[in-house]
Amino acid sequence: MEPVSAALPEKINFSGVGKTFFVRGTEVQALQPIDLAVRAREFVALVGPSGCGKSTLLNLVAGLLQPSEGSVTYDGKPVQGLNFRVGYMTQKDTLLPWRSAADNIGVSLELHCRSVSKAERAERIAAMVDLVGLSGFENHFPGELSGGMRKRVALARTLIYEPETLLMDEPFGALDAQLKLVMQDQLQRITQDRKMTVLFVTHDLGEAIAIGDRVVVFSGRPGRIRAIRDVTLPRPRDVFRMRFSEEFSRLHEELWDELKDEVVKGTDI
Amino acid sequence: MEPVSAALPEKINFSGVGKTFFVRGTEVQALQPIDLAVRAREFVALVGPSGCGKSTLLNLVAGLLQPSEGSVTYDGKPVQGLNFRVGYMTQKDTLLPWRSAADNIGVSLELHCRSVSKAERAERIAAMVDLVGLSGFENHFPGELSGGMRKRVALARTLIYEPETLLMDEPFGALDAQLKLVMQDQLQRITQDRKMTVLFVTHDLGEAIAIGDRVVVFSGRPGRIRAIRDVTLPRPRDVFRMRFSEEFSRLHEELWDELKDEVVKGTDI
Amino acid sequence: QGRPKITAAQAGDGFQFLTQQLAIKAGFFEKEGYDVEIADVGSGPRVVAALMGGSAVYSGLGLINLLNARAQGGELVAVASESSLIDIQLVLSNAAIAKTGIDAAMPIDEKIKRLKDLRISITSPGSSTDTMLRTLLRARSIDPDQVLKVIPTGGGSNMLAALEKGASDGFVWGAPQTLMAANSGIGKIVIDPFKAEVPEVKGVPYIVITTTMDTIKKKPEMVRATVRAMTRAMQFARENPEEAKKVVRPAFAEMDDKVFNQAWDNYYKAIPETPAISREEFERTKTWLNITSKKPLTVGYDESVYGKFADEAAAELLKKK
Amino acid sequence: MTGRSVVSTDQAVRTKAGERRAVLVWQIAFGLGALALWELTGRVFGSTWTSLPSQIAQRLLLWGGTDLFRHVYVTLTEVFVGLALGTVAGVVAGLALGRTQTLALVLRPIIVTLYSVPLVTMAPLLILWFGLEMESKIVLVTVVVFFLMFFNTFAGVQSIDPLLVTTLDLMGATTLERYRKVIAPAAMAWIFSGIKIALPYALSAATTGELLGGSYGLGTLLSRAGSQFDMTGLYTALIVLLVIGILLSEGVAFVENHLLRWRHVAE
Amino acid sequence: MAARSATSMRVRAGDGQPQGGFTALVTSLPGLIIARLLILAVFLLFWEYASGTLISRFWVSAPSAIFGMLVTWFTDGSIWPHLEATLLAMGVGYLIGCGLGVGCGLMLGFLPMVQRIVMPYVSGLYALPKIALAPLLVIILGIDIPSKIALVAITTMFLLLYSTLDGIRDVDRDLVQTLRLMGATRAEIIRKVLIPATLPWIFTGMRVAVRYAFTAAVLGELIAANQGVGYLIEANAGLYDATGVFAGVFIIVVFSVAMTELLTRVEGRRAPPA
Numbered sequence A, B: 001m002e003p004v005s006a007a008l009p010e011k012i013n014f015s016g017v018g019k020t021f022f023v024r025g026t027e028v029q030a031l032q033p034i035d036l037a038v039r040a041r042e043f044v045a046l047v048g049p050s051g052c053g054k055s056t057l058l059n060l061v062a063g064l065l066q067p068s069e070g071s072v073t074y075d076g077k078p079v080q081g082l083n084f085r086v087g088y089m090t091q092k093d094t095l096l097p098w099r100s101a102a103d104n105i106g107v108s109l110e111l112h113c114r115s116v117s118k119a120e121r122a123e124r125i126a127a128m129v130d131l132v133g134l135s136g137f138e139n140h141f142p143g144e145l146s147g148g149m150r151k152r153v154a155l156a157r158t159l160i161y162e163p164e165t166l167l168m169d170e171p172f173g174a175l176d177a178q179l180k181l182v183m184q185d186q187l188q189r190i191t192q193d194r195k196m197t198v199l200f201v202t203h204d205l206g207e208a209i210a211i212g213d214r215v216v217v218f219s220g221r222p223g224r225i226r227a228i229r230d231v232t233l234p235r236p237r238d239v240f241r242m243r244f245s246e247e248f249s250r251l252h253e254e255l256w257d258e259l260k261d262e263v264v265k266g267t268d269i
Numbered sequence C: 001q002g003r004p005k006i007t008a009a010q011a012g013d014g015f016q017f018l019t020q021q022l023a024i025k026a027g028f029f030e031k032e033g034y035d036v037e038i039a040d041v042g043s044g045p046r047v048v049a050a051l052m053g054g055s056a057v058y059s060g061l062g063l064i065n066l067l068n069a070r071a072q073g074g075e076l077v078a079v080a081s082e083s084s085l086i087d088i089q090l091v092l093s094n095a096a097i098a099k100t101g102i103d104a105a106m107p108i109d110e111k112i113k114r115l116k117d118l119r120i121s122i123t124s125p126g127s128s129t130d131t132m133l134r135t136l137l138r139a140r141s142i143d144p145d146q147v148l149k150v151i152p153t154g155g156g157s158n159m160l161a162a163l164e165k166g167a168s169d170g171f172v173w174g175a176p177q178t179l180m181a182a183n184s185g186i187g188k189i190v191i192d193p194f195k196a197e198v199p200e201v202k203g204v205p206y207i208v209i210t211t212t213m214d215t216i217k218k219k220p221e222m223v224r225a226t227v228r229a230m231t232r233a234m235q236f237a238r239e240n241p242e243e244a245k246k247v248v249r250p251a252f253a254e255m256d257d258k259v260f261n262q263a264w265d266n267y268y269k270a271i272p273e274t275p276a277i278s279r280e281e282f283e284r285t286k287t288w289l290n291i292t293s294k295k296p297l298t299v300g301y302d303e304s305v306y307g308k309f310a311d312e313a314a315a316e317l318l319k320k321k
Numbered sequence D: 001m002t003g004r005s006v007v008s009t010d011q012a013v014r015t016k017a018g019e020r021r022a023v024l025v026w027q028i029a030f031g032l033g034a035l036a037l038w039e040l041t042g043r044v045f046g047s048t049w050t051s052l053p054s055q056i057a058q059r060l061l062l063w064g065g066t067d068l069f070r071h072v073y074v075t076l077t078e079v080f081v082g083l084a085l086g087t088v089a090g091v092v093a094g095l096a097l098g099r100t101q102t103l104a105l106v107l108r109p110i111i112v113t114l115y116s117v118p119l120v121t122m123a124p125l126l127i128l129w130f131g132l133e134m135e136s137k138i139v140l141v142t143v144v145v146f147f148l149m150f151f152n153t154f155a156g157v158q159s160i161d162p163l164l165v166t167t168l169d170l171m172g173a174t175t176l177e178r179y180r181k182v183i184a185p186a187a188m189a190w191i192f193s194g195i196k197i198a199l200p201y202a203l204s205a206a207t208t209g210e211l212l213g214g215s216y217g218l219g220t221l222l223s224r225a226g227s228q229f230d231m232t233g234l235y236t237a238l239i240v241l242l243v244i245g246i247l248l249s250e251g252v253a254f255v256e257n258h259l260l261r262w263r264h265v266a267e
Numbered sequence E: 001m002a003a004r005s006a007t008s009m010r011v012r013a014g015d016g017q018p019q020g021g022f023t024a025l026v027t028s029l030p031g032l033i034i035a036r037l038l039i040l041a042v043f044l045l046f047w048e049y050a051s052g053t054l055i056s057r058f059w060v061s062a063p064s065a066i067f068g069m070l071v072t073w074f075t076d077g078s079i080w081p082h083l084e085a086t087l088l089a090m091g092v093g094y095l096i097g098c099g100l101g102v103g104c105g106l107m108l109g110f111l112p113m114v115q116r117i118v119m120p121y122v123s124g125l126y127a128l129p130k131i132a133l134a135p136l137l138v139i140i141l142g143i144d145i146p147s148k149i150a151l152v153a154i155t156t157m158f159l160l161l162y163s164t165l166d167g168i169r170d171v172d173r174d175l176v177q178t179l180r181l182m183g184a185t186r187a188e189i190i191r192k193v194l195i196p197a198t199l200p201w202i203f204t205g206m207r208v209a210v211r212y213a214f215t216a217a218v219l220g221e222l223i224a225a226n227q228g229v230g231y232l233i234e235a236n237a238g239l240y241d242a243t244g245v246f247a248g249v250f251i252i253v254v255f256s257v258a259m260t261e262l263l264t265r266v267e268g269r270r271a272p273p274a
C-alpha cells in the first residue's frame, strides 16, 4: 500500500496558532505561532521535550482550548467549541471510576448518537477487551487495575467508536516495550482500515517513526516546529522488525540530533 | 567505582511473597510467591509486562499492602504498617493540587520529623527545581503543569528528603528520551552519593540496564521472577553513551528474549 | 364510624379546653352526627391560620386573641362561650415569696406592688398570659416593662422547668400547671381570679368557640353541631359533676388526683350559664384589653360575634331565652 | 476523582461479614449501655425531668396497643414523600445550576435568600395554605430537604473533574447523557452526603410540623405529652423517633455503600 | 480531585472563551448586578401588588409597610438590643459548632470503627425536633443566652460533622499515604492533607449551616426569651402584626445571606486553579 496520497484533502490546519496561558498575572507562552497542515487519513506523530506544548496542541484541535492567536481549522472550518469529530485519548486517564473496565470501554456506544444495540455493543466491547489484552478484567473498576491496564482501557474506549480523527497523547507511555509494539501494530492496522486521521504524541522517537506518516519535532518551550520529516516506509509496516531497516536508522539519527539540542535547552541543564 | 559489594547487609527480603486480591467474590492473583533479596545500596531495576505485579511489589515494601503469603522484611524486620524508611514515587502522581510546584517539592521538609529551617528548605527546593528543569514554574499549581512536568515535581519531591530507600514506579515514563537520559544520570549520581537503596520499575529495558546494578525480569501475570541479571558495568556510568557498549548490547538482547515471550503470553494475543 | 369529621384547632392543652374534652368523651358530638379530631397547633396565630385557611372548623380561642386578630384584619367570629372566667393564675417560687413577703391573703394591690424586680414567665408575647400579667400591673399604674422582667417561656413543660431551675421567679398560667407547681411544692399560687380578687377580669369570658364567617356559610351544620355539643357538655358538667369528672378523667391519666380535683373545681366555677356571648361581656373584655393597648380597640360586637347557634342551643337544650 | 479515594472509612466498609457483625454488636451494646446508665442515674438522682427507660418501656407497650402505629405511619409518610420530592427537586436544581453558569449567577442569590428564611416563623402561612393534615408537613419536609440537597449537589457538580465531562462530550453525548453518565454519578458522593444530612432534618421537620399543628404523628404525641407534663410520654415519643432515625440512616448508609462500591478498593 | 472543587458556590469562570448574548451580559459584572436588581425589583413590585389583593395583608404584609417598620426600628434604636442578642447567640454558637463539628469529624475520620458505631446514634439524635427538647434545654442551661448558644452550636455541629466526614471519605487516599511515608504525623496529615482536601466540603457545610444557625437562634428565642429578633417576631405574631413578623424575618434573611456570601468569597479566594 502507498503512503497516504498528497491529493487527499486537508483535514486539520494550524495557521499561526499560538497559545499563551495567563497564570496569576504572569504570561506563560506554551506555543509559539506554528503552521501545520494535516491531510485526511494522515498519521502525524508529534515529538518534543516535556512541556513544549504538545498536549496544548491536541487540546486546541479538540476545542478544549482556544488559540491565543492564529486559527485552527478542521475540515476547513475554524474549531469553535468542542470538536465532536475527534476522539481524544488524553495524557491523564479520564476513566469513569464508577464504571467497570468493560463499561468504560463501551460508554460511547451507549450514547444516543450511536445507538448501538446491546448485543452488538457487548460484541464490540469483547473484541476491544481482547485487542488490548484485558480479558478477565472486564468487571474490574479502574481503581483495581494496574497503571498500564488503565491506559489500555482508555485506549480501547477511544478506538471502539472509530472517530474520524484520533488525538492520542502518549497512549503507549505506560506499556512495556513488547506490548507497545503489539499495540502500535494494531493501531496502525485499525487507523488504516478505518481511514482515520491521527495526531499522535509520543516521547519515543522510534515509535514516532515506526508508526507515523510524518514526524513533527517540536523545540523546547515555548514550542515551535523544529523539523518535519516524511516517513516513506510502505504500509502496512512490520513494527516488530522495521527498526532494523535503513531508512528507520537514518531518520532516527537525523531527528535525534534535532531533539537532543532541544531537550538540553528546554530543561536549563 | 566497584558495583555494590556483596558484603553489604541485606536491606529488603522477599521470601515466598505472594499477593492475591479479592474482587467482589473472585480472586485475582497479582503476584505468585517470589523470593528476592535486595542488599543495602543496591540499585535493582524491575521490568515486566503490564499488570504483572510490579507496583504491587513496591506497595508491599512500602507497607501499603500486606502480602497474602510469605513475608517481606526490611532491615531484617517484617514490614508491618507503613514503612517510613522508604521514599515512594508512585506510578500515578499524587501531588497536592492546592500547593504550588515548589511547595509540593518541599512538603517533606516541612514535617516535624525533619524540621528543616526555612532558609535551608528554600535552598534545597531551588536546587531540586533546577535539577528537574522546572525553573520558572515554581509557582505553578499542578493543574497548570504539563504531564511530564508533574512527574518531575513528584520526582523532586521524593528525592529532596533523601530517604534511605527509594521506590520508583516508572519515574521517567512521561519524559522525552533526552530528558530521561539526563534524569537517569542525575538519579544515578544522587543515589550513589547518598548511599541509597533503590527499587526502580521501568518499561524501558535499556533504562533498566543502564541504571541498575541488577535487572529483575518478571513474567506475565501472575508475576513470577523469570530472570535476574547482574549488570557489572562500572559506576559512575555514562548513561548517554553506555548503550553502545558491548555488555549493554549483550544484556539487552538476552533480557529482551526473556521479556518478549512474556508479553505475548501476558496479553493473550 | 363513617361520620363526617370536624377538625378543631387549639393552642396548647389544659383545663381551659375541658368542655371540649367532655363533649367528645361523653359522645355529644357523636350525638350530633360528627366525629372530632383535635389539632394542637400550639399558638394563637397558628389557630387563626388554621381557621382562616379552612382546615379547622372551629377552635376554642381566647376572646382576647380573637379581638387582637380582628383588630389586625383577621376575620374571625365567636359563636359561643366556653368559659366565663379567666383561668389564669400567678405562681411564685418559694424563694420569690420569701424575698417579697407576698402572701396569698394580702390585698391584690399590695401583692402587685411587691412583684417589683421579679422575673415572671408568660407563654408568649401577646398571649392571654401576657395580657393578664400586663393588665394586672397596668391597672395599678405600674409599667410592667420598667418594674418586671417578663420572660416569654413557651407552653408545654418549659414554665415548670424554668421555675424549678430558678430561671424565673414565677409564672402566669392556668390549670393544671399552676396547681402542679403548687402541689409539688416548687411554689404557690398567689393571685387567683377564682378567688374573685381581680376586679378587672370579673365577668370577662375566656375561651370562646371561634370560627370564620366563611366556615359558617360553608359548613353551618358543623358549627351548629359544635355549639350544641359544647352546650350539652356544659350542661352535663354543671348538672352531673361527678359523672362528668369520671368521663374526662382518662384524658388526664398522668395527673394525680389532687391536682385533677382542684382543677376540676376551678373549671366548674368557670362553666358559663349560657353559651351565648352577651354584649356586656364583650365590652368588658374590650375594656380589660384596652388597659394595655396602645390604641383602643375599635372592634364591634356585631361583626365579632355570631350568636345564632348559641341562642338556638340555649333555647332548645337549656330552655333558656 | 480517583478510584482509591477513601482514607479510613474504607477500612470500615471493607468489612467482612464478621466485622460487620462486630459493629452491630457494639452498636447494640452502646445503645443498651446508654439506657442502663440512664436508668441508673435516673434512679439515683431522681427523674422528674427525664423519666426512666423502664417507664418508657411500659409506656411503649401501652401505646403499642393503641394508636402508636398510626402516628408512626403518618410521620413516616410525611418523611418519605417529602424526602422523595425534596431530593428529586434539589438534585435536579443542583445539577442544572451547577453546570449552567448563567442560570447559577442569576438564580443562586434568590435560592440563598429563600433558603435563609427561618421556616418556623412561616408556620402560620403553611397552615393557612396547606392545612393541618399531612400536606403541610410534606411541604415543610420537601422545602427543608430541597435546600440541603441543592447545596450539596451544586457543590458536587462543581467538584467534578472537567476532563471527565469533556471526554464524554467529545464522544458526542447529549446534554441528558452527559448528566446521566458523568455528572450525576460523579456527584453521587455529595448527593449521598446530602441525603444523610437531610434525613434527620426531614424527620425533625415532619415532627416539628406536627408540633406546630396537627392531629396525628409523633410530633402530636410530643406536644400532647408536653402540655400535660407527661415526661414519660414525651421521652417515649422521642425514643421512637430516635429509633426511626437510626434505622433510616443505616438504610441510607447501606444503599450508599452499594452504589459507591467502586470506592472500596479490594484488598 | 477534591481540590479542584473548591469553587463550590462560586461559579466557575469561563475559560476565556467567547460567549454571546445573555451569558455575556450576565457574566459581566455590571450586567450581573443589573440582572439581579431587575429580578429583585420585579419580585418586590409583584409582592407589593399581591399583598392585599392576592393574599390578605393580615398574613403577608406589603414590602412598603415592612420597609417602614424597619425604618422605625432602626431610627428609634429599639432594634439594637434584639439584634445584639441574636447575633451574639448566633455568632458564638456558630463558631463553637463549626469547631466541634470539624474537630469531631476529623477525629472520627481516624477512628472508623467508632464512627460506624456512633454515627447512627448521632443521626437519630438529630432527628429529634429541637422544640421538643426545649424543657431539657431550659432545665440544663436556663433561658438566657447560653441556652441559645447551645442550640445554635448543636445545630451547626451536626452539619459540619457530616460534611467533614464525607469530605474525608472523598480524600484521595494516595495523597495521605504519600505524606505518611514521608513521616508525617497525624497532626501533620490533618493540617497538610485532610483539611485542605476537605475544605470544599467544610465550606459547603459552613454555608449550609449559617441558615440553620440563625434559625436555631430564632427558634431558641421563640421558645423562651425576652430579647432577640426571634422574640420580636414572636411578639408581633402574638399581636397578629404581619408587618412586624416580616420585618424581623427580613433582618434574619439579610444577615444570613450576607454571611453566606462572605463565606463564598473567602472560599473563592483560596481555591487552587485547575
Ligand SMILES: Nc1ncnc2c1ncn2[C@@H]1O[C@H](COP(=O)(O)OP(=O)(O)OP(=O)(O)O)[C@@H](O)[C@H]1O
Binding pocket: A021, A022, A023, A028, A029, A030, A049, A050, A051, A052, A053, A054, A055, A056, A057, A091, A221, B137, B140, B143, B144, B145, B146, B147, B148, B149, B174, E274
Ligand atoms: N492550564 C494551564 N495554565 C497554565 N499553564 C499551562 C496550563 N496548561 C499548560 N500550561 C503550560 O503550557 C506548557 C505546555 O504544556 P503542555 O501540557 O502542552 O506540554 P506537553 O508538551 O504536553 O508536555 P508533556 O510532554 O510534559 O506532557 C507548559 O509549560 C505548561 O506549564
Ligand SMILES: Nc1ncnc2c1ncn2[C@@H]1O[C@H](COP(=O)(O)OP(=O)(O)OP(=O)(O)O)[C@@H](O)[C@H]1O
Binding pocket: A137, A140, A143, A144, A145, A146, A147, A148, A149, A174, B021, B022, B023, B028, B029, B030, B049, B050, B051, B052, B053, B054, B055, B056, B057, B091, B221, D265, D266, D267
Ligand atoms: N486494588 C486492587 N484490586 C484488585 N486487583 C488489583 C488491585 N491492584 C492491583 N490489582 C491487580 O493486580 C495485578 C498487578 O497490578 P500492578 O499494579 O502491580 O501491576 P504492574 O506490574 O504495576 O502493571 P503496570 O505496569 O501496568 O503498572 C493486576 O492484574 C491488577 O489488576
Ligand SMILES: [Mg+2]
Binding pocket: A054, A055, A056, A091, A169, B146, B147, B148
Ligand atoms: Mg502533555
Ligand SMILES: [Mg+2]
Binding pocket: A146, A147, A148, B054, B055, B056, B091, B169
Ligand atoms: Mg504499575
